[in-house]
Amino acid sequence: xxxxxxxxxxxxxxxxxxxxxxxxxxxxxxxxxxxxxxxxxxxxxxxxxxxxxxxxxxxxxxxxxxxxxxxxxxxxxxxxxxxxxxxxxxxxxxxxxxxxxxxxxxxxxxxxxxxxxxxxxxxxxxxxxxxxxxxxxxxxxxxxxxxxxxxxxxxxxxxxxxxxxxxxxxxxxxxxxxxxxxxxxxxxxxxxxxxxxxxxxxxxxxxxxxxxxxxxxxxxxxxxxxxxxxxxxxxxxxxxxxxxxxxxxxxxxxxxxxxxxxxxxxxxxxxxxxxxxxxxxxxxxxxxxxxxxxxxxxxxxxxxxxxxxxxxxxxxxxxxxxxxxxxxxxxxxxx
Numbered sequence: 183x184x185x186x187x188x189x190x191x192x193x194x195x196x197x198x199x200x201x202x203x204x205x206x207x208x209x210x211x212x213x214x215x216x217x218x219x220x221x222x223x224x225x226x227x228x229x230x231x232x233x234x235x236x237x238x239x240x241x242x243x244x245x246x247x248x249x250x251x252x253x254x255x256x257x258x259x260x261x262x263x264x265x266x267x268x269x270x271x272x273x274x275x276x277x278x279x280x281x282x283x284x285x286x287x288x289x290x291x292x293x294x295x296x297x298x299x300x301x302x303x304x305x306x307x308x309x310x311x312x313x314x315x316x317x318x319x320x321x322x323x324x325x326x327x328x329x330x331x332x333x334x335x336x337x338x339x340x341x342x343x344x345x346x347x348x349x350x351x352x353x354x355x356x357x358x359x360x361x362x363x364x365x366x367x368x369x370x371x372x373x374x375x376x377x378x379x380x381x382x383x384x385x386x387x388x389x390x391x392x393x394x395x396x397x398x399x400x401x402x403x404x405x406x407x408x409x410x411x412x413x414x415x416x417x418x419x420x421x422x423x424x425x426x427x428x429x430x431x432x433x434x435x436x437x438x439x440x441x442x443x444x445x446x447x448x449x450x451x452x453x454x455x456x457x458x459x460x461x462x463x464x465x466x467x468x469x470x471x472x473x474x475x476x477x478x479x480x481x482x483x484x485x486x487x488x489x490x491x492x493x494x495x496x497x498x499x500x501x502x503x504x505x506x507x508x509x510x511x512x513x514x515x516x517x
Contacts, residue, residue, distance in 0.1 A: 189227070189347045190215045190366060194354075198363035202314045202336050203382035214374070215365050222344070222366075230348035233274035237355050238264050240286065245357050247331030250297035252324060253284035254356045260286055275349050277483040280324040285356055293483035295476050296324045299390070299419070303511050306467040308415045310334040313385035316409060318369045319392040322349035326362045329388075338384075339364040340372050369405045383411035390511075393420035393452075394443050403459035410516055416461060419511040421446045422469075428454050431504065438491040438500040438507060449510055461514035472507035 192212040199205050241257040269288050272278075281292030311333035317325055320339025323346075329337045341347065341364060350364040365372070369392070387410050389402070396402040406416055423431050423446050430447040437443035447455070453464045474497075477488040488507070493499040498506050 189219060189231070189344060189351060195363050195365075197360045198338065199336055204314070204336075204338070207381075211365060214371070215367065218342075218367055218371065219344070222342075224344050227344060227348075230275060230345065233271040234348060234352045234355060236267070237271050237352065238267050240264070240268075240356065242356055242358070245359070247327045247357075247359070249331075250301070251282040251284040251289065252327040252331075252353075252357070254286065256286050272352060273482070275345065275352055277485055278322070278349065279346075279483060280321040281482075283324070283353065285353075291480040291482050292324075293477060293480060293487055298476050299511075300325065300328050302468045302470060303417065303419075304328070304332065307417050307513060308386065310386060314338075315386045315388065316340070316384040317388045317390075318406065319389065319395075320346075320364055322346045323353065323362060323364050325388065325390070326364070327353075327357065327359060330359055330362060334361070334386075336361045337363075340367050340369065342366060342368050342371075369402060369409075373405050373408060383414060384409055385411060385414050386417065387414065388417045388419075390417070390419035393418065394437075394446055397444050399445070399447075400455055400459060403455055403461070407460045407516065412516055414516060416456075416514045417511065418452075418456070418514065419468075419509055420452065422449050422452060422508055422510045423447070423505050424508065426450060433504070436502055437504055438488070438502070439486070446505075449512075452510070452512065456512070456514050460517055462517045463513075463515045465513050466510055467513055468509075468511040470509055472509055 195211050196208045242254050243257040244255045246253045268285060278290055278292040280294050280296045281290050283290040310329055312335045315329050315334045315337045317339045320326055320341050323339050326337040326339050344366060347364055347366050387406050389406055393399045393402060410416060425448045427448060428451045430445045430451050432445050433443045449466060456464050474489045479487040491501055492506055493501055500506055
């Protein structure tokens with residue numbers, strides 16, 4: 183896919199959702215995406231677009247969406263000059279948060295080893311084969327590619343961070359996943375058009391790492407409920423605190439140096455919130471502490487990471503003295 187001077191393309195949206203219940207909304211999705219980008223100018227957008235458009239033409243012989251490092255291979259051996267051009271242009275899109283990716287032997291070693299999280303849940307969720315899937319807060323689309331590798335019919339990601347949209351576009355330049363798209367919006371903005379209330383909904387929705395960033399997490403769950411079809415499955419991953427009670431930890435300022443964390447619930451409190459939003463059959467499928475092996479600084483994400491956000495003398499606490507990151511993944515269904 184060769185980019186023009188825009189982060190979003192109507193033809194790409196149309197191709198991704200063709201044959202799904204979203205097909206009648208292509209024009210609306212493109213218009214809404216374009217309006218949001220116009221309202222949110224970014225000083226680095228031209229640099230990112232130049233990096234994407236400057237990626238060299240390469241004949242791709244294979245793409246692999248079912249490997250830990252989502253990858254592509256070339257038909258012929260590439261020159262050192264061409265390899266360095268790909269590497270340098272991708273590095274213009276630093277920092278890379280989710281991955282890993284491997285493009286023609288160039289390992290994009292992201293901050294998060296997202297393959298670890300996917301590996302913990304992929305055999306515990308409902309089959310994605312022939313499903314239409316939404317990933318809220320999808321970042322650069324790593325999980326979208328893994329979902330395609332699991333047989334999904336179409337995958338839609340939404341994320342307001344323009345750098346992540348640019349990274350997805352760069353990856354698509356070689357991956358060419360026609361049934362995947364990332365739209366530059368938040369969950370509540372995706373729902374802002376009332377047409378969604380009269381249409382079918384997604385077979386599966388993923389929300390991983392979003393719940394605790396919402397001032398009103400219940401409203402986030404209600405949005406997901408509206409977007410899911412009657413037989414669909416929600417896969418929700420969030421920070422939690424240990425304990426059996428229905429309670430939550432209010433965050434006064436920062437949590438592991440993150441400013442936008444408002445509260446962290448117990449698992450039971452999370453279940454309670456899901457049930458209030460209308461979900462049933464809530465099941466915990468994974469509970470794992472986040473480690474410095476899974477989230478860390480790399481040459482592709484050179485800023486501080488988890489090791490700087492934990493108490494240096496006690497990794498069971500954050501640098502603020504709060505319980506260290508513990509993440510749960512639960513599944514739920516519509517009533």
